Amino acid sequence: MKLSELWRISRTIYKETSFQSIFSLRSGGLLPQRTNSDIKRLVRNAELNTMISKIIMSVFIAVFGIMVFFPFGLRSSNLQVSEEMTVVGTVSAFLAVLMFLIVIMGLQVSTSFFSSKAVDFLSTLPLSKRDVSTVALLCFLRIFDLPLLLAVAGFPVAYVFFRHSVLGGLAALLSIGVTEVFALALTTGLAKFFYARIAGSSGRSKWKAFLRLVLMLVWILPSFGAYIVINFWMEIIQFFASFTQTIFALSYVIVVLYPFSYGFLVSYATFIHGFSYISLAFAVVSSLSYFVFAVYLVKWVGGTIRSIGAGGVFAASKEMVKDTLIQPLSPWLGIIRKDLRIASRAPSYASIFLLPAIQTVILVFSFSWSGELGLAGTLGFLTGMSFMTVLIPPTLFSIEGLASAYTRSLPLKKRTLILSKTFLATLTYILSLLVIFITASFLEKNSFPILTFGAVHILAVASANMLEILLLAEKFWKEGFALGNIFARLSTYILILIPGMIIIFMPIFAAIVAALFYQNLVLQVFFVVGCLEFLSIAAITLYMNR
Amino acid sequence: MEQIAVQVSDLVVAYGSFVAVDHLSFLVRTGEIYGMLGPNGAGKSSTIKVLVGVLEPRSGSVEIFDTPISDEVAAKSQIGYVPEEVALLDSLTPREFLEFTSSIRKLERSATNTRLERLTTAFELKSYFDTPIAALSMGNKQKVAIIAALLHEPRLLVLDEPLIGLDARSSRILKELVTHHARKGGAVIFSTHIMEVAEKLCTRVGIINKGKIVGEGTVDDLRKLVKGAQGSLEDIFLKVTEQEAGMDEIIRGLEEE
Numbered sequence: 093m094k095l096s097e098l099w100r101i102s103r104t105i106y107k108e109t110s111f112q113s114i115f116s117l118r119s120g121g122l123l124p125q126r127t128n129s130d131i132k133r134l135v136r137n138a139e140l141n142t143m144i145s146k147i148i149m150s151v152f153i154a155v156f157g158i159m160v161f162f163p164f165g166l167r168s169s170n171l172q173v174s175e176e177m178t179v180v181g182t183v184s185a186f187l188a189v190l191m192f193l194i195v196i197m198g199l200q201v202s203t204s205f206f207s208s209k210a211v212d213f214l215s216t217l218p219l220s221k222r223d224v225s226t227v228a229l230l231c232f233l234r235i236f237d238l239p240l241l242l243a244v245a246g247f248p249v250a251y252v253f254f255r256h257s258v259l260g261g262l263a264a265l266l267s268i269g270v271t272e273v274f275a276l277a278l279t280t281g282l283a284k285f286f287y288a289r290i291a292g293s294s295g296r297s298k299w300k301a302f303l304r305l306v307l308m309l310v311w312i313l314p315s316f317g318a319y320i321v322i323n324f325w326m327e328i329i330q331f332f333a334s335f336t337q338t339i340f341a342l343s344y345v346i347v348v349l350y351p352f353s354y355g356f357l358v359s360y361a362t363f364i365h366g367f368s369y370i371s372l373a374f375a376v377v378s379s380l381s382y383f384v385f386a387v388y389l390v391k392w393v394g395g396t397i398r399s400i401g402a403g404g405v406f407a408a409s410k411e412m413v414k415d416t417l418i419q420p421l422s423p424w425l426g427i428i429r430k431d432l433r434i435a436s437r438a439p440s441y442a443s444i445f446l447l448p449a450i451q452t453v454i455l456v457f458s459f460s461w462s463g464e465l466g467l468a469g470t471l472g473f474l475t476g477m478s479f480m481t482v483l484i485p486p487t488l489f490s491i492e493g494l495a496s497a498y499t500r501s502l503p504l505k506k507r508t509l510i511l512s513k514t515f516l517a518t519l520t521y522i523l524s525l526l527v528i529f530i531t532a533s534f535l536e537k538n539s540f541p542i543l544t545f546g547a548v549h550i551l552a553v554a555s556a557n558m559l560e561i562l563l564l565a566e567k568f569w570k571e572g573f574a575l576g577n578i579f580a581r582l583s584t585y586i587l588i589l590i591p592g593m594i595i596i597f598m599p600i601f602a603a604i605v606a607a608l609f610y611q612n613l614v615l616q617v618f619f620v621v622g623c624l625e626f627l628s629i630a631a632i633t634l635y636m637n638r
Numbered sequence: 639m640e641q642i643a644v645q646v647s648d649l650v651v652a653y654g655s656f657v658a659v660d661h662l663s664f665l666v667r668t669g670e671i672y673g674m675l676g677p678n679g680a681g682k683s684s685t686i687k688v689l690v691g692v693l694e695p696r697s698g699s700v701e702i703f704d705t706p707i708s709d710e711v712a713a714k715s716q717i718g719y720v721p722e723e724v725a726l727l728d729s730l731t732p733r734e735f736l737e738f739t740s741s742i743r744k745l746e747r748s749a750t751n752t753r754l755e756r757l758t759t760a761f762e763l764k765s766y767f768d769t770p771i772a773a774l775s776m777g778n779k780q781k782v783a784i785i786a787a788l789l790h791e792p793r794l795l796v797l798d799e800p801l802i803g804l805d806a807r808s809s810r811i812l813k814e815l816v817t818h819h820a821r822k823g824g825a826v827i828f829s830t831h832i833m834e835v836a837e838k839l840c841t842r843v844g845i846i847n848k849g850k851i852v853g854e855g856t857v858d859d860l861r862k863l864v865k866g867a868q869g870s871l872e873d874i875f876l877k878v879t880e881q882e883a884g885m886d887e888i889i890r891g892l893e894e895e
């Protein structure tokens with residue numbers, strides 16, 4: 093079949109995947125309750141939301157791409173970095189950023205793509221295996237099309253424009269193409285690994301549970317990597333540039349390593365002179381080798397996507413089970429245990445769920461570098477930590493959409509659901525606070541302000557979480573729908589997050605105002621505002637769910 | 639003593655302008671296995687979803703053992719439900735899934751475990767008890783849903799196409815359990831497209847077409863009511879749902895192709 097026809101077929105499959113990933117309909121089973129026009133609207137929304145997500149991702153890539161041409165941080169730093177080495181550093185950093193951004197996006201959507209089993213349907217049609225494989229690959233590419241196109245077309249053009257080097261632009265094109273293939277292959281490999289070792293693995297023993305946790309952490313490492321890159325991009329660029337500058341003797345080794353090899357290649361192609369022929373030869377050979385590897389990976393990705401899409405990775409096996417004992421808990425603890433179990437097996441949930449912990453680690457790094465935190469530092473610290481926490485409720489609530497046609501038949505009080513999810517989301521904040529306490533004690537820093545304000549801020553964090561979950565619960569009870577993955581429904585997520593962020597920020601704002609006029613009353617004002625927020629939202633929750 | 643288990647009065651379920659269930663009323667008493675029959679899109683599953691609290695009706699009332707369905711927790715606590723589309727929490731194992739449902743239902747540990755042991759043995763699910771539900775076959779998923787519906791010994795069983803995907807042994811066990819449940823004084827609502835099963839298993843049937851009950855009673859009652867029905871429930875069903883007309887010509891047309 094012609095590629096154009098396969099491209100057309102892939103559009104239908106892609107639409108279906110977007111739709112399923114947003115509304116968790118695959119297992120929710122509530123679709124027949126919607127009217128025709130309502131469903132059409134949902135389909136349109138699904139397309140619009142995936143487009144918005146792609147645009148947001150493209151903006152991220154564009155922003156990082158621009159930094160390659162304006163490395164302000166490097167100029168302002170004390171490092172004496174040559175222009176050639178600056179290009180090596182910035183291009184290498186951009187390739188790393190691009191790869192991590194695509195992988196983190198893939199992390200969220202690939203599980204929806206594979207679990208939708210939309211490709212299964214194609215296998216039953218009179219299409220050759222090769223055609224099915226191609227459609228699966230095209231469909232997978234559609235998930236990333238805009239960011240991929242922007243990077244592969246925009247960056248080389250921008251390079252030629254800013255650096256006035258056509259050869260450099262061509263080298264950039266090659267490096268971006270290879271990076272994109274590597275990113276897609278990594279996403280696919282991780283998805284296969286996830287299905288084979290995490291989602292499909294059985295067993296109740298503690299060892300198996302521990303193994304699943306370790307595998308899960310390995311699975312979500314790229315997202316952490318991306319997050320760290322986003323937080324420390326300037327430091328990374330500085331590191332890359334200074335590393336290649338100061339340890340020049342090691343450049344022969346570095347030059348063969350991805351992504352440096354392409355950094356060197358682009359730099360050679362731009363400046364031509366200033367490098368030895370040996371290092372040039374190393375860069376060319378290694379870059380070509382990576383290109384050949386990328387060509388092989390394209391084939392591998394196509395085949396793997398088809399096999400995963402067709403459910404080839406799952407296989408239930410019978411095993412000896414010692415007993416069938418179960419341990420019922422109270423309803424709210426039962427919900428928490430269920431949520432934790434699901435989150436521990438679904439990267440799209442786990443990665444968001446672990447975000448506050450990662451944010452805390454990053455903050456702790458900054459904490460260890462800086463001196464004692466003043467009031468402004470403490471409030472800034474808390475703002476970052478608590479903003480990360482309010483990302484959790486929508487993700488946590490989307491779990492309810494997975495089997496809503498069944499779970500809604502259970503005798504579950506809305507209030508219990510709201511309180512259990514609020515507790516779990518708030519607990520992640522408390523754990524972050526504990527990490528800070530332990531680190532501060534270890535570093536012998538004065539942790540009193542951050543702990544006092546942090547503890548008081550639990551009230552506002554709990555209020556924000558409760559409000560978000562209340563809004564989501566009302567929507568869920570009314571419509572029976574829960575939002576799917578965060579990347580597919582970014583705009584709705586933002587609308588839910590805004591009230592939560594306002595609640596989080598109000599005590600901080602009040603404390604800043606108090607600091608300007610009544611410095612002795614800052615903590616008291618902070619506490620009173622948090623208390624008022626908590627009492628009002630708890631009262632609303634209890635009143636609405638009597 | 640016979641008691642009203644389910645009372646549905648003047649129920650209307652609508653999706654936008656489309657009315658799926660149109661002023662439907664029926665009663666199910668304890669000791670009864672009430673067969674809910676109807677062609678595709680007749681409104682059976684919509685009615686069942688209202689009964690189990692998954693769907694809100696536009697109007698009308700539903701009472702489960704005198705408890706209005708609006709009193710969600712009290713009403714749902716008395717129901718065991720097997721949905722038409724087995725949509726469970728796929729990443730959990732059956733053990734974890736049942737731990738979740740029994741937590742929500744506040745079940746007592748030791749009695750639940752004793753009952754669970756019997757049910758998993760009966761439905762041969764033990765070997766898959768720690769396997770993620772996503773990796774189970776459709777039949778085994780159905781067994782998990784059935785066990786979850788029976789575990790809390792509900793007074794009312796609502797089974798929407800429960801035999802789909804089940805092997806012969808498990809189907810037989812489920813039918814025996816359903817009969818036993820009714821004999822013990824429970825009530826059952828059993829939706830199926832398999833007329834032979836409904837005829838043998840159900841004490842009373844309600845035939846739904848276009849959102850309305852078009853025939854209700856025992857199979858014998860219906861035979862008396864429907865003129866020209868040759869005897870089987872399938873004949874009666876096709877007659878009352880007006881699906882019989884022109885069927886012979888359609889079949890002949892297909893055979894001639």
